[in-house]
Amino acid sequence: MGHNHPMIQQRFFRASHDVYETVRAGLDSQWGHGDGRPTLTCFEPAFTAPKDKSGQVLLAVRSEFCEYEVAAQMLPVLIANNLIEEISEQEYMASVQIP
Numbered sequence: 001m002g003h004n005h006p007m008i009q010q011r012f013f014r015a016s017h018d019v020y021e022t023v024r025a026g027l028d029s030q031w032g033h034g035d036g037r038p039t040l041t042c043f044e045p046a047f048t049a050p051k052d053k054s055g056q057v058l059l060a061v062r063s064e065f066c067e068y069e070v071a072a073q074m075l076p077v078l079i080a081n082n083l084i085e086e087i088s089e090q091e092y093m094a095s096v097q098i099p
Contacts (some may be wrong), residue, residue: 012092015084020046020057021043023078030070052095060092 010079015023043049043059050058065073078084086096 010060010089011063011066012087012089013061014056014087014095015059015078017046017055017057019057019078019083020049023074023084026074033055035046046049048053052071053097058087058092058096060089 024041024043024045031042042065043061046057052058065071075084079086
């Protein structure tokens, strides 16, 4: 029969294209992604990532992702400076624009 999997905990964010790409590049750099391997990245490029109707980029990540040292240091600063916004799953789902 079926397996009982605990729910995967996720967190949801919204950011401008530029902020999203700056954060993605910063995380990739810290984690050694990129270096001649353009397909290796911490999360989807803004160009293909989901967006809301105003063009803001939406990101859903596993909660554990936010606990990695670099992300854990970066996230509170980004939120405090209103560079990214943490949103609810309901808001994420309602905001995603299907092309």
